[in-house]
Amino acid sequence: MSTEEKVYVGSKPILAYVTAVITSFQKADSVKVMARGRAISSAVDIVEVTKRSFMTDINVEDITIGTERLGEEGHERNVSTISIKLSRPKK
Amino acid sequence: MSTEEKVYVGSKPILAYVTAVITSFQKADSVKVMARGRAISSAVDIVEVTKRSFMTDINVEDITIGTERLGEEGHERNVSTISIKLSRPKK
Numbered sequence: 582m583s584t585e586e587k588v589y590v591g592s593k594p595i596l597a598y599v600t601a602v603i604t605s606f607q608k609a610d611s612v613k614v615m616a617r618g619r620a621i622s623s624a625v626d627i628v629e630v631t632k633r634s635f636m637t638d639i640n641v642e643d644i645t646i647g648t649e650r651l652g653e654e655g656h657e658r659n660v661s662t663i664s665i666k667l668s669r670p671k672k
Numbered sequence: 673m674s675t676e677e678k679v680y681v682g683s684k685p686i687l688a689y690v691t692a693v694i695t696s697f698q699k700a701d702s703v704k705v706m707a708r709g710r711a712i713s714s715a716v717d718i719v720e721v722t723k724r725s726f727m728t729d730i731n732v733e734d735i736t737i738g739t740e741r742l743g744e745e746g747h748e749r750n751v752s753t754i755s756i757k758l759s760r761p762k763k
Binding site (some may be wrong): 610618619620621622625626628629633642644645646647648659661662665 | 676698709710711713714717719720724732735736737738750752753754756
C-alpha cells in the first residue's frame with residue numbers, strides 16, 4: 582500500500598471533501614488535495630478541518646502552488662492552483 | 673540586509689499587493705505573503721502574478737498553513753491561514 586490518492590476540490594460543502602480525504606486514506610498512504618482559483622481557500626479549510634477534528638495524526642508533507650492556462654484559444658486566462666500533500670505515519 | 677518583510681492580504685485588488693511585494697523586496701531579502709480565510713486564494717494569485725509578470729527570479733521557499741481562532745469570547749470561530757515565504761537569490 583504505497584499509492585497516492587487525489588481529491589479535487591470544487592464547490593461542494595467542505596465536509597464532502599473532508600469525507601473524501603478520510604476515505605482516500607483507507608486506500609493510500611498519502612492524499613493530495615488539489616484546487617484551482619477560488620477553491621484554494623476551501624482546500625486549506627478542508628486540510629485544517631480534517632487534521633483538527635478527524636485525523637489528528639496526518640502531516641502536511643508538501644504544499645505547491647502554480648498557474649494553469651484555462652479556456653479556449655483566444656480566450657485563455659491564468660488560474661492559480663494549489664496542491665497539498667498529506668501523509669499518515671505508518672503504524 | 674537580511675530582514676524579512678510581511679505583506680498582509682485583504683480585500684484590495686490583487687495588484688495593490690503585488691506592488692507591496694515588489695516594494696518590500698527593495699528593503700529585504702525575503703517577503704512573507706500572509707492571508708486568512710477567503711483571502712487565501714488571493715495570496716496565491718498575488719505570488720503567481722508577481723513571479724510570472726514582475727519578478728521572475730523570486731522563489732517560493734516555504735508555504736505553511738494553519739488555523740487561528742478569531743472573534744470574541746463565546747463567539748469564536750476557526751479561520752484558516754496561509755503564509756508564503758518568497759526569497760530572491762543574491763546578486
